[in-house]
Amino acid sequence: MTVHDLRLERSRRPAFDAVSPALRRCAHGVEYALLRDGEGGELYFTRDGWAMSESLSPRHWYQDQRFHRVGRALPGATGSVYRVPVPHAARGDVGIVVKFCRFGQDVGLTTLGAGSVFPWPEALMAEAEFLGPFEEFGAIHRLRERARRTPHIATKRPLAIHVPAARFAGWQLGRADYRLERQVRALDADQRRTPADERISYDPGRIYVLLYSWVGGIDAEQAAQAGLITNETMMDLGREAAGAVAAHGFAVLDHKPRHVIVRPLADGRLLQRRGRTAFALIDYELLVPWTGTSPASRAPRADSPDSHD
Ligand SMILES: Nc1ncnc2c1ncn2[C@@H]1O[C@H](COP(=O)(O)OP(=O)(O)OP(=O)(O)O)[C@@H](O)[C@H]1O
Numbered sequence: 001m002t003v004h005d006l007r008l009e010r011s012r013r014p015a016f017d018a019v020s021p022a023l024r025r026c027a028h029g030v031e032y033a034l035l036r037d038g039e040g041g042e043l044y045f046t047r048d049g050w051a052m053s054e055s056l057s058p059r060h061w062y063q064d065q066r067f068h069r070v071g072r073a074l075p076g077a078t079g080s081v082y083r084v085p086v087p088h089a090a091r092g093d094v095g096i097v098v099k100f101c102r103f104g105q106d107v108g109l110t111t112l113g114a115g116s117v118f119p120w121p122e123a124l125m126a127e128a129e130f131l132g133p134f135e136e137f138g139a140i141h142r143l144r145e146r147a148r149r150t151p152h153i154a155t156k157r158p159l160a161i162h163v164p165a166a167r168f169a170g171w172q173l174g175r176a177d178y179r180l181e182r183q184v185r186a187l188d189a190d191q192r193r194t195p196a197d198e199r200i201s202y203d204p205g206r207i208y209v210l211l212y213s214w215v216g217g218i219d220a221e222q223a224a225q226a227g228l229i230t231n232e233t234m235m236d237l238g239r240e241a242a243g244a245v246a247a248h249g250f251a252v253l254d255h256k257p258r259h260v261i262v263r264p265l266a267d268g269r270l271l272q273r274r275g276r277t278a279f280a281l282i283d284y285e286l287l288v289p290w291t292g293t294s295p296a297s298r299a300p301r302a303d304s305p306d307s308h309d
């Protein structure tokens with residue numbers, strides 16, 4: 001199989017649809033272009049990520065812990081999430097979000113916001129598990145497709161999944177094999193019809209890093225703390241976002257106002273769209289299909305045979 005090296009090919013990068021089939025991958029309904037980073041690591045670019053693939057090179061945000069040294073850890077995160085400026089040919093530099101995938105870890109870590117009254121029953125939380133990286137990109141990809149229809153939801157764009165070469169013991173990554181099982185099964189089921197040498201499978205000993213676009217703005221909790229909105233408005237925004245997600249057949253099991261990004265204007269008011277406060281939804285590590293009123297009416301997950309759209 002030909003291996004293209006990110007460092008070598010900058011100037012000759014083909015358009016996404018012209019990338020050689022040997023480098024094309026597909027998982028949970030998302031198409032990828034796969035490149036290797038010269039150290040044995042892999043980079044799976046989505047179509048949006050490929051359009052800025054040079055900026056997403058690990059040397060701009062991963063090597064020598066640049067996400068930590070040049071980037072900043074995002075306040076309010078219970079996981080490892082960073083905003084990192086990376087160079088961009090046309091725009092000088094752009095902010096990306098570097099999020100270390102928590103699949104296989106105990107969800108008990110994350111918290112629900114105060115007064116989290118959402119359309120889906122809290123009991124769903126009991127079954128919550130962090131999605132695998134390819135499943136997370138698959139879920140947000142589907143939500144983005146549906147959210148083009150009303151109620152429209154702005155989201156952050158999934159750009160790439162980086163799998164550095166280094167290997168660790170599961171406990172070093174805070175993972176439990178039994179928690180990985182379902183995601184491993186789901187990806188294997190998804191890849192069942194893919195030729196063997198093009199199949200993607202999870203390696204429980206490796207880190208998976210999700211790259212997303214940065215959404216300019218602050219989260220609704222920060223806006224309330226800054227006195228730009230009342231707590232009541234903050235909760236309304238949280239409920240509105242949850243209602244929109246549910247309308248498209250999904251639930252975010254740990255939804256909270258911190259997952260709702262608003263855009264303050266120079267005069268301190270928030271950006272409005274069609275007479276309502278404009279917002280974007282972030283954080284999809286617990287974004288699951290849900291189409292009903294009770295926990296039982298949860299839509300089938302990726303590993304059940306009839307989930308292939
Ligand atoms: N793409 C983005 N654009 C703008 N702000 C972001 C973006 N992603 C994250 N943030 C900011 O970083 C904070 C933490 O991000 P995120 O919710 O993804 O972390 P987390 O570790 O999943 O936390 P938790 O699951 O407990 O909510 C958000 O509340 C928000 O303020």
Ligand SMILES: [Mg+2]
Pocket residue numbers: 079110254283284285
């Ligand atoms: Mg989260």
